[in-house]
Amino acid sequence: MAKRIGIEVSAAVAEAAKLADVDIVAAYPITPQTHVVETLATLVANGELDAEYINVESEHSAMSACVGASAAGARVFTSTSSQGLALMHEMLYIASACRLPIVMSVVNRSLSGPINIWCDHQDSLGERDTGWIQIYVEDGQEAFDTTLQAFKIAEDHRVLTPIMVCLDGFILSHVIEPIAILDEEEVGRFLSKKYTPKNSLHPENPVSIGLLAGPDYYFELRRQQVEALDSAKKVILEVDEEYRKLFGRGYGLFDSYKIDDADVVFLTVGSMTGTARVAVDKLREQGKKVGVLKLRVFRPHPYKEIYGAVRRAKVLAVVDRDLEPGAYGGVFFGEVRSAFLDYDEKPKVINFIAGLGGRDITVTDFLSMADKALKVAETGVVKQDVEYVGLRE
Numbered sequence: 001m002a003k004r005i006g007i008e009v010s011a012a013v014a015e016a017a018k019l020a021d022v023d024i025v026a027a028y029p030i031t032p033q034t035h036v037v038e039t040l041a042t043l044v045a046n047g048e049l050d051a052e053y054i055n056v057e058s059e060h061s062a063m064s065a066c067v068g069a070s071a072a073g074a075r076v077f078t079s080t081s082s083q084g085l086a087l088m089h090e091m092l093y094i095a096s097a098c099r100l101p102i103v104m105s106v107v108n109r110s111l112s113g114p115i116n117i118w119c120d121h122q123d124s125l126g127e128r129d130t131g132w133i134q135i136y137v138e139d140g141q142e143a144f145d146t147t148l149q150a151f152k153i154a155e156d157h158r159v160l161t162p163i164m165v166c167l168d169g170f171i172l173s174h175v176i177e178p179i180a181i182l183d184e185e186e187v188g189r190f191l192s193k194k195y196t197p198k199n200s201l202h203p204e205n206p207v208s209i210g211l212l213a214g215p216d217y218y219f220e221l222r223r224q225q226v227e228a229l230d231s232a233k234k235v236i237l238e239v240d241e242e243y244r245k246l247f248g249r250g251y252g253l254f255d256s257y258k259i260d261d262a263d264v265v266f267l268t269v270g271s272m273t274g275t276a277r278v279a280v281d282k283l284r285e286q287g288k289k290v291g292v293l294k295l296r297v298f299r300p301h302p303y304k305e306i307y308g309a310v311r312r313a314k315v316l317a318v319v320d321r322d323l324e325p326g327a328y329g330g331v332f333f334g335e336v337r338s339a340f341l342d343y344d345e346k347p348k349v350i351n352f353i354a355g356l357g358g359r360d361i362t363v364t365d366f367l368s369m370a371d372k373a374l375k376v377a378e379t380g381v382v383k384q385d386v387e388y389v390g391l392r393e
Contacts, residue, residue, distance in 0.1 A: 002180040002247065009140035009172045010035035012179045013079070013105050013165075016147035018049045019187045020103075023074035023195075026054040026065035030084040031117050032169040033107035037079050059084035063091035063102075070100035071209045073200035075151065078102070081169060082109035082123045089127065095162045096131030096225060098210045101154030101195070102162040104132075105147065108270070109169040110357045118358020119169040121269065121322045125331045131225045133163040133232055134299040138255075138273045140177035143167045145249055148182070152191050152239045157198050158231045168271040170358065182247065190246055229300040236297060253302040256309055258284065259291030264373040265310045265347070266292045267318045269332060272354075272361045276319070279366030290370050295332065303339035307346070314377035316347045317369060321355040329353070329386040348382055354389035365389050 007015070013036050017025070025044070027037035043049040052069075056062045059080050070076045080088060085106060095102050106124045110116040124134060133153065137143045143165065150163040167173060199207055213221055236253065244250030257277050259265050268276045273294040283290045293309060295302075310316050318337075320330025327334060333351035340346045352369050355361040369389065376382055 014039035024069040075195040079105035092130040099160040262291035
């Protein structure tokens with residue numbers, strides 16, 4: 001039976017990969033994800049995980065090895081952060097185009113320069129158009145559970161698409177939390193130990209994967225990737241519901257907190273969500289109608305479902321832990337606001353950019369953001385729709 005133990009979140013992610021009985025781990029160390037692959041290396045060395053651990057010379061090589069192994073029919077896992085993810089950029093497109101169900105833990109960290117090893121979401125968001133599913137987690141339990149779910153989602157023949165499970169660097173990765181770790185028998189009821197690929201490289205059944213596609217075929221193949229991600233939304237919900245029935249925990253496409261009657265709804269991503277809930281409780285004690293919607297699945301983007309959840313609110317305040325130089329506001333803000341243009345009746349969408357480079361996002365910050373959003377809700381006037389939180393002049 002599942003035991004609730006104190007464990008570092010990075011180690012819990014590694015335990016999930018072990019319980020998924022991965023065949024191949026190809027990895028290169030980079031802060032702050034190193035503890036994930038260090039733990040897996042130890043598990044392999046101790047004989048606790050029967051897998052091939054491939055030490056490579058770079059993150060580009062790590063993803064190249066994952067592509068080759070997955071194409072040959074192996075269940076594959078890797079992990080990276082920041083500059084390492086950026087170095088994989090070319091191969092991320094290859095993995096998704098070849099429809100390879102690789103699972104990767106992305107421990108979110110700022111991109112240089114200047115050099116910074118702390119958390120924000122600019123690394124994974126910079127790869128949002130590579131054709132990978134992206135799921136963002138709030139805490140260690142969700143990181144463990146989602147890593148297990150990711151294998152079943154990615155390997156579903158309706159999807160066959162690689163997945164990034166994104167967790168906040170240091171804020172989650174290096175923190176010890178009480179996490180319910182499943183045993184092998186429990187995981188066996190949810191996830192088959194053996195991955196059966198739809199297509200794979202094998203000398204007895206020769207096929208080609210990743211061929212040249214000229215103008216006659218490239219367009220159609222790219223369109224198939226769009227259809228795969230569209231299909232993934234249904235599969236994500238099916239897998240999550242199965243997991244909930246088996247183990248009592250499920251997460252959906254997003255999580256809502258006190259939004260049914262809210263005038264203002266914060267849209268949050270990752271570990272900031274717990275802080276936002278504390279702030280909402282304080283605001284509710286003051287009679288202020290504020291709630292939180294935690295976005296979990298970003299690719300495929302569940303904008304229709306988000307709209308359905310927040311359409312009665314007067315203001316949707318999107319809190320971005322990222323920015324887009326040369327664009328307007330943060331990534332999540334831009335995408336949500338653009339999607340809402342399809343609807344006549346909609347909340348006003350405003351943006352707060354906070355926490356870049358690992359700066360804390362505090363309860364006080366959320367209270368301040370709420371005051372500004374509530375003024376918009378009261379007056380219906382948006383004087384400044386993008387604001388930087390705690391920025392020194």
